[in-house]
Amino acid sequence: METEIPALLRLRETIAPERFTFHSSRMRMKHVTKEELAAMDGQSDRCALELSDAQVDVMGYACLVAIMSMGHGYHNQSAKRLHQVTVDNGNPAPVVTSAGALCEGIKAIGAKKVAVVAPYMKPLTAMVVDYIANEGIEVKVSHALEISDNLAVAAHDTGRLPGIVSGLDIADCDAVVLSACVQMPSLAAVSMVEAETRKPVLTASIATTWAMLKALDLPTRVPGGGTLLSGAY
Template identity: 75%
Template sequence: METEIPALLRSREAISPERFTFHSARMRMKHVTKEELSRMDGASDACAVELSDAAVDVMGYACLVAIMSMGKGYHRESQARLHQATVETGNPAPVVSSAGALVDGIKAIGAKRVAIVAPYMKPLTELVVDYIRAEGVDVVEWRALEISDNLAVAAHDPARLPGIVASMEHLAEVDAVVLSACVQMPSLPAVSIVEAQIGKPVLTAAISTTWAMLRALDLDTRVPGGGTLLSGAF
């Protein structure tokens, strides 16, 4: 969240007049386990209140798996609750989540069947897959990289991603690939490579969150290097 979304917004600044500042409040989490994710999510309301003091124009909840591990459809409840927290501070702001943004982004490009790469352990990845399926998207194939340490997730080399996608067995059956179902796992440098490699749209949690933020701000969604979803067509 703190690297790829600002990078995308800087890229947009090269072609559009708007300028952005980026503010963050952190919820604690060291290991990507269901228990730590649940504790982390419990701190989200306080973070929304803290960010309200900056009178930001839009807020994004970063952790996709934290939302998806809380139960199907939870992104709607979370976004409504966090928005209400901003209303109560006197600085109301729309709230998007990477979980909701990814689902909405997949649907926006017209994809019905996807393949997914996620850094999580297999049980958490299965929760993510089930959550996305419950939103009406068929997950045909998925890869769990089984990285539990959150800092190790951030250190994963995006240059590995084209090879991981190439090893998938059912790419011919999908409409799009989710290259990183996690805003923590870097993927931006590989997006255009994989799109060229497979000839299909590629999106990520960070790209989807940026797209959702721009839509919440009623701004053009064309961002160089942001793949199909940020081509400006959606």
């Protein structure tokens, strides 16, 4: 959230007049387990309150798997609750979640069947697949990198992603989710994987940026942001 989304906004500044500031408040979590994710989500109200003090124009809830671990459709409940926190603080701001944004982004490009690469352990990856399926999107193939340490997720080598995708059977997929996690870097590989697979490629960070721009009623064209940020959606 603190690296690729600002990077995408900087790329957008090269072609559009708007300028952005980026503010963050952290929910604590060290190991990507269901228990720590639930405890982390409990801190989200505090974060929304802190950020609303800055009178931000839009908020993004970064952790996709934290939302998805809370049960089907939780992104809608979370966004509504966090928005109310900003209203109650006198600085109302729309709230988007990476979980909701990814599902909405997949639908926006017309994809019904996807391949998903995730850094999580296999049980959490299966939960993510189930959550996406509940939103009406079929996950034809998924790949779990099985990284439990949150800092190790951030340190994963983006250069490995094209090779990982090339090893998957994505013939029946309409699109590739190159990173179902805003923590795992993937932006530098998006254009390469789109070229190699000849399929739309999106990530949690790309989808969150797209949802934020939509919430701001701004054009959604970002160079290097893949199909979803081509400006067509």
